[in-house]
Amino acid sequence: MIRTRSLSVAFFAITSALAAAATVACGSSASDRSFQDGQDPSTSSDGTTPSGNLVGDADPSSNPAKDASADHAAPAIEVVYAHTASTLYKVDGKTNAITTVGPFQDCNDQVIDLAIDKDSNAFVTSFSGLYRLDLATAKCSLVKSGDFPNSLSFVPVGTLDPTNEVLVGYLGATYVRIDTTTGETKSVGGLTGGYTSSGDIVSVIGGGTFLTVKGNSCFDCLVQVDPKTGDLLQNYGTLGHSSVYGLAFWGGNAYGFAESGAVFVIKYKPGAGGTAGSLLVADLAIPGGSTGIAWYGAGSSTAVPVTDEDGGTIPVIK
Numbered sequence: 604m605i606r607t608r609s610l611s612v613a614f615f616a617i618t619s620a621l622a623a624a625a626t627v628a629c630g631s632s633a634s635d636r637s638f639q640d641g642q643d644p645s646t647s648s649d650g651t652t653p654s655g656n657l658v659g660d661a662d663p664s665s666n667p668a669k670d671a672s673a674d675h676a677a678p679a680i681e682v683v684y685a686h687t688a689s690t691l692y693k694v695d696g697k698t699n700a701i702t703t704v705g706p707f708q709d710c711n712d713q714v715i716d717l718a719i720d721k722d723s724n725a726f727v728t729s730f731s732g733l734y735r736l737d738l739a740t741a742k743c744s745l746v747k748s749g750d751f752p753n754s755l756s757f758v759p760v761g762t763l764d765p766t767n768e769v770l771v772g773y774l775g776a777t778y779v780r781i782d783t784t785t786g787e788t789k790s791v792g793g794l795t796g797g798y799t800s801s802g803d804i805v806s807v808i809g810g811g812t813f814l815t816v817k818g819n820s821c822f823d824c825l826v827q828v829d830p831k832t833g834d835l836l837q838n839y840g841t842l843g844h845s846s847v848y849g850l851a852f853w854g855g856n857a858y859g860f861a862e863s864g865a866v867f868v869i870k871y872k873p874g875a876g877g878t879a880g881s882l883l884v885a886d887l888a889i890p891g892g893s894t895g896i897a898w899y900g901a902g903s904s905t906a907v908p909v910t911d912e913d914g915g916t917i918p919v920i921k
Contacts, residue, residue: 685901747786778833803850811919849901864893
């Protein structure tokens with residue numbers, strides 16, 4: 604498929620200081636990102652509510668980001684990252700302030716996804732290859748040329764490897780793992796039931812693995828997937844936005860980044876009297892507006908806080 608796009612990205616910055624270095628994972632479907640700038644995507648869809656053995660609290664002591672041999676815990680991760688095809692940004696998880704890191708360098712093409720492990724090792728895919736990314740400078744270093752997924756995340760230790768985190772992604776409905784040294788891609792499993800990835804996957808230690816999907820009246824929906832097989836575990840319902848190419852997680856909430864330029868926080872509201880809960884989607888104001896912004900990916904480290912200050916989070920099936 605030939606992709607010819609000229610994307611003019613509006614740079615914006617906020618003067619608020621960000622408290623710490625951070626990590627991220629994000630993605631989207633390459634075929635879904637062949638679009639015309641300024642397109643008004645549909646926002647209609649309905650989804651089902653969560654069911655099953657929902658777990659709303661996580662044990663922070665299970666976080667392998669903490670080095671048991673160290674005298675103190677690792678610094679708290681307080682930011683997540685997002686990007687357009689050409690520019691890297693970061694978002695403060697506490698204040699929601701958005702600042703520009705800078706334009707991507709040496710990526711040789713438009714960047715279509717980002718993933719970051721618990722140790723802040725970052726990787727991106729473009730339309731032509733897999734790259735290691737320096738989060739401080741947005742500079743790319745080629746790992747391997749070729750076609751790669753544009754929905755990426757690392758999954759925690761013990762998920763697909765007993766001692767290491769693994770880079771994963773979706774090619775449509777197919778769930779794959781990627782060797783970050785060689786660039787070799789191997790199929791693991793995939794989505795069933797008529798769903799395909801609409802843009803992004805994010806996974807968090809002690810929490811769940813989440814994906815934006817389309818299909819079965821979802822344009823887009825947030826779902827929980829099994830990081831060992833890639834298949835659907837539960838559908839939380841509609842996000843009210845389509846082409847959600849970026850998905851991040853911090854402090855019990857998810858963050859969505861859409862092709863339309865929308866940025867929004869995804870919270871979970873428990874149901875009363877034991878009834879099923881629902882998503883609460885709140886749009887964030889972008890300084891200067893979203894004109895010229897088309898998000899291509901976003902995400903967060905597997906080691907971000909899994910709950911908010913009150914212990915709340917998006918409930919998952921364990």
